Amino acid sequence: VLVLQLSLSVADCPGTSSAQAGRAAACQGCPNQRLCAGGAAAPDPAEAAELRERLRGVKHTVLVLSGKGGVGKSTFSALLAHGLAADEAKQVALLDIDICGPSIPKMMGLEGEQVHQSGSGWSPVYVEENLGVMSVGFLLSSPDDAVIWRGPKKNGLIKQFLRDVDWGEIDYLIVDTPPGTSDEHLSIVQYLSAAHIDGAVIITTPQEVSLQDVRKEISFCHKVKLPIIGVVENMSGFICPKCKKESQIFPPTTGGAEKMCQNLNVSLLGKVPLDPQIGKSCDKGQSFLSEAPESPATSSYRNIIQRIQEYCEHHFQEEKII
Secondary structure, rough: OOHHHHHHHHHHHOOOOOOOOOHHHHOOOOHHHHHHHHOOOOOHHHHHHHHHHOOOOOOEEEEEOOOOOOOOHHHHHHHHHHHOOOOOOOOOEEEEEEOOOHHHHHHOOOOOOOOEEOEEEEEEEEEEEEEEEEEEHHOOHHHHOOOOOOOOHHHHHHHHHHEEEEOOOOOEEEEEOOOOOOHHHHHHHHOOOOOOOEEEEEOOOOOOOHHHHHHHHHHHHOOOOEEEEEEEEEEOOEEEEOOOOOOOOOOOOOOOHHHHHHHHHOEEEEEEEOOHHHHHHHHHOOOOOHHOOOOOOHHHHHHHHHHHHHHHEEEEEEHHHH
């Protein structure tokens, strides 16, 4: 009975923007019921105006999501930021809201750095002149410190990151998120709704155990009216650097991301093959795109980044017309 009730509840979720959010019969038993009913994640009009003012210089915002952990969200976020910042005319910011597992400082070569306070707010930590980063990792006394926080405190920090950081004029704000469809995701979508979101890039790996959770993430996006830019299939095969033969490390037993995207009418942005150098570059805090320019994975990343740029520009032009 409990399973049936939960299944019905998820299917009939009214969505966070509904007047029935947290109050409908389908909300009974949902872990986010109190959050939705109280509107705790949604900014009040004064907060919304404050967030809008702070983020008015942000042209494009892209969320990187996945219902599954370990599929490469942070790696993709870091490389997307590096790829966009390769154009020195573009200003790029990377916001890490994975509060309990902030790996972005390590991947961006910023481990041990601290946030500086100025008269206009917190200053991002810069990798390059046109690439700034903000993460809870900069606020910890040690990279090994555990962040043991309940939802409201996480939500408060996310709001601080958006409201108190001096983002300045930014072409692209990339938001790296934790796995799941819970507090942090509700908060970032509702806070950013006061300003502007281009959409979400959803990361998966080919096997069904990953796709199961990614389908839930796609459902989440539909429920909260978050546009989906497309899906990236990470760890999609391995090309031997010597013999050039491709092996499937994670076999797509149910057709992989391609089949899922066809079934759900979502764009497949591309497939990124495994390359051991990706992990090595992340550990060293270096850009894999620069370290291995001839890798098939680098070629895939560049094609995907170009498609995301094209989507954002098209989305921006559409909004100007409206």
